[in-house]
Amino acid sequence: MNKIISDIRETARQLLADGKVDVVIGYEKGSLPLKATPCFVHSAQEVDSLIWDETCENNLAAFVAKTPGKKAIVAKGCDSRALVVLLQENQLVRDDLYIIGVSCHGVIDQRKIGAEVGEILEASITDGKISVKGMEGDKEYLFAEVKDATCQTCRYPNPVIEDLHLGELIQVSQDVAAFADVAAMENKSESERQEYFKEQMSKCIRCYACRNACPLCYCQECFVDCNSPRWLTGGVDRAENLLFQAGRVLHLAGRCVDCGACSRACLQGVDIRALNRKMTKDVYEMYNHESGISEEGKPALNVYSANDPEEQFLVKE
């Protein structure tokens, strides 16, 4: 067993045994190969189900506000950024939270593997190599080949807020700030982009897995569920789907921590992240703001400054 897993278990055991927390939110082995599943450990006797590896793809920050009592959470870089935003927005009480930070090299893009080997029958991960037995054939991958797209552009593999750190700190290459993926989309012609998003939006079935997997979509009443006024019909077509997806992106402006949980949750493979990334880039360029990287800051759109360089926003008396 690797050191991080044994440390997570030991930490959880002590926190629960000492009564410092009521529950530890972490991951356990899922029922499918290469799939971890969120787990809620309530007693020191149960801690041995906790794991940590490249299959821990959910953003556990999504569960924190909804879980009562004092809790510990196993947090990757992106989970920790979501926690920061939730704290900034007064959704969490810091004293009720114990953050077990783990360095994260990224998670596996199962969709990519599934597209090549079919349904995954068995899989194992050893020393950065992933051996997969699939219904359409077997294959061995280097982790880098099947790393989730989100993780390839990750700037914060180490938690930005934590009470304990596990694992060696990871160095980040500075190239990832370049938003090459967004630039590639921007360089397409308007009609190419239109075609792309038409296709993406026609796939959406409005199950709201993206919204519900998102740690920062916590509105008590989502605008899509509101019936007075009614922003959307229940119609599942390109136009309505775009209104939902675009509305969600706008609500996440300056807040999205680019964890990719929405894209991974999507059964239909809608490229939700393409919209979020563009917004993230715009916020970065216009406000020099990255969300959830320090407890001191505020989300970009929550700040009012009399020295705003864009004068037209200021009403002069």
Add this chain to the structure above:
Amino acid sequence: MKISKEKFGQALDALIAEYQIIAPVSDANGIAFKGVKSFSEVKQDYLNSKLPPKAFFFPQHEKLMSYKKEGKDVTVKSELKVENTVLFGIRPCDAKGMQLLDMVFKNDQYTDPYYYERREKAVIIGVACQKIAPTCFCSSFGISPAGSEGSDLFLIDLGDSYDVEVITEKGKALAARFEALSELTADEQALVEKVKRAETTSKVDVSTTTSKLDKMFNSPYWDSLQEKCIGCNVCSFSCPTCHCFDISEEVRKNEGTRVRTWDGCMAPLFTLHGSGHNPRDHKKARWRQRMMHKFNYFVHNNGSMSCVGCGRCIKSCPVNMDIRQVIDGANKAELVVE
């Protein structure tokens, strides 16, 4: 009896003038049931579609009627559109799922004309599973990967030809359009027998689940079960038997439509009353409802479980809630004395 795939394809193509043909096709997103213009578009080697074929009878968003007010006159128009349809390539789990939906939409108390008229005008050509996925568990419910229940015509893939079995009168009428049906060879007969004996490797014991659930309404099992569920509707939308819906009015000025949209019991809004009261105000109550509906209430009302073991919800769940584990957990849960 068998028919060569070439002849079968020609026969299906010849039906296009009279029927819309729905069949599995491969797109960027996997396998989907879609309208085809020729048998050549049909994907023949496939596990199953990502989304169930129920939408052809029970669309996700459907106009029931439209209305318009002019002065004192009100005109109301039915929006029901029905076409003769052939659904080709339906897997046994989904064919069984349609039978279960039939019980909901046509029973001794009520017939839903929207569902029923489409269903009446549809012929189901089932095709036995060539491969069985690790998430397939239909054998748990007495369904076989080569089961013909729910199909009008049932095919088994023999390589260059199909073994053809007529199941219903509708299937018989369609099979009459096929030419060049011939007898199976001894080898082919042996292959058919082998395919028919196939079972899913994954199975869950449901023999005591219904009676156990009778006593589990107040079980603490539901407390732990619901923790990781994020309350989206992907399990319901990808389920071949889930059928809950919402009816709403889409009105602009003097005209509007009444629409029916899929809904799902995992979403809090599903049971939210106009008063603000929500009888299922917690995920715990919602998960209990999901399990009770499928494995208890539906059994009491219709004599069958409302799960066909297709495994779609297992594959689609963002947090890996595995219904097989949930059933197993219920089977093993300790009962509280009330």
